[in-house]
């Protein structure tokens with residue numbers, strides 16, 4: 001796992017924490033119906049894009065607690081396996097998508113699901129295919145933070161939108 005702890009990724013995670021600190025009165029509280037997506041671009045051994053997707057469990061599962069019956073346990077197992085089908089959710093031209101990890105974050109009464117991916121590409125992308133919002137229609141909007149060598153930009157992603165233009 002160490003190979004993923006690159007300087008840019010560390011910066012990305014730090015930026016995320018800082019943002020949470022500044023904007024949330026309840027630390028880390030999420031908004032139902034909204035996902036947070038972060039993309040870090042790194043040009044080492046070719047080009048790689050690290051994608052971190054975070055959404056309320058309410059939107060992905062319908063509940064924010066441990067499963068209490070077989071139906072809910074199945075929902076959760078199905079969700080985790082669909083998150084692992086990385087290339088169906090995030091992809092780029094001439095890139096391979098690798099699922100890195102998923103985890104559940106508890107925030108008071110709330111739970112979020114986080115999934116991380118790595119795209120390894122032969123050349124820089126002008127756009128990236130992101131299908132989290134079509135896969136999980138309960139999510140009505142997403143803020144995408146893109147961190148590259150030239151700084152950080154934030155773009156909205158609307159329902160039905162699957163192509164995200166990337167800065168040069």
Ligand SMILES: [Zn+2]
Nearest residue numbers: 056064110111
């Ligand atoms: Zn919640």
